[in-house]
Amino acid sequence: MIDAARRAIDIPLRPGPLSRLGAVAPVPLVGLAAILVALIVFTPVLLSSGPSALAISGYLFVYRGAGSSATDFEVAAYDQEVAYGWINLSVGTGFIWSGGCPTSTLHWTYVNETDALAANAFTGGNPLVVKATAVYLAGGTKTVFAGEMAFNLVGLNTSGATLEYAPCPWTPGVSSTGSWDLGLGTRPFPLVNYGSGGPS
Numbered sequence: 001m002i003d004a005a006r007r008a009i010d011i012p013l014r015p016g017p018l019s020r021l022g023a024v025a026p027v028p029l030v031g032l033a034a035i036l037v038a039l040i041v042f043t044p045v046l047l048s049s050g051p052s053a054l055a056i057s058g059y060l061f062v063y064r065g066a067g068s069s070a071t072d073f074e075v076a077a078y079d080q081e082v083a084y085g086w087i088n089l090s091v092g093t094g095f096i097w098s099g100g101c102p103t104s105t106l107h108w109t110y111v112n113e114t115d116a117l118a119a120n121a122f123t124g125g126n127p128l129v130v131k132a133t134a135v136y137l138a139g140g141t142k143t144v145f146a147g148e149m150a151f152n153l154v155g156l157n158t159s160g161a162t163l164e165y166a167p168c169p170w171t172p173g174v175s176s177t178g179s180w181d182l183g184l185g186t187r188p189f190p191l192v193n194y195g196s197g198g199p200s
Contacts, residue, residue, distance in 0.1 A: 030152065035067060056082055058134040058145025058191035062163065063152065064182050069124050076118035077134045078188060085137035087113045093125035097152040101168035102129060128151040129168065132191060133198070144198045145191035153182075163187065
């Protein structure tokens with residue numbers, strides 16, 4: 001009604017808030033500018049080099065092929081390539097399997113890798129204990145992944161071959177003993193994330 005009266009006496013209508021803003025910054029250009037600002041702010045995060053800190057992990061993989069005389073133990077990330085500052089893989093033998101982690105003195109062999117994606121230890125020993133440590137370095141900080149497991153291979157070279165395992169005091173994410181059918185392929189055991197410290 002007021003607008004009709006203003007038109008009748010030829011008084012220009014007062015522009016709405018968007019129209020007033022549009023004289024200085026048209027709405028489509030404001031939207032485009034907002035999108036560009038968001039891209040500038042968030043693109044460095046999206047394009048950061050290497051995997052994110054949340055994606056970093058460490059695993060102890062165990063594999064024994066059919067008819068093989070050695071077991072392959074490997075330390076690496078799961079389903080991704082992660083370069084570790086260094087990896088240590090130690091294999092201890094010389095004890096009688098009792099269903100748990102041994103407390104006796106063991107005979108150790110060591111594999112050490114620096115700036116590596118993985119470290120492998122092949123051994124025909126049985127039973128055995130494996131200690132694994134992988135250290136990821138980034139931006140001056142480190143993350144330590146570690147674990148220790150005892151293994152006993154049962155019924156080798158038969159269709160029912162199994163791997164018995166038991167956690168040791170610092171263990172790769174396994175809270176109880178168990179067994180695994182070797183015919184199922186590689187078995188990954190997650191290593192514990194100790195942050196910048198290490199197992200005690």
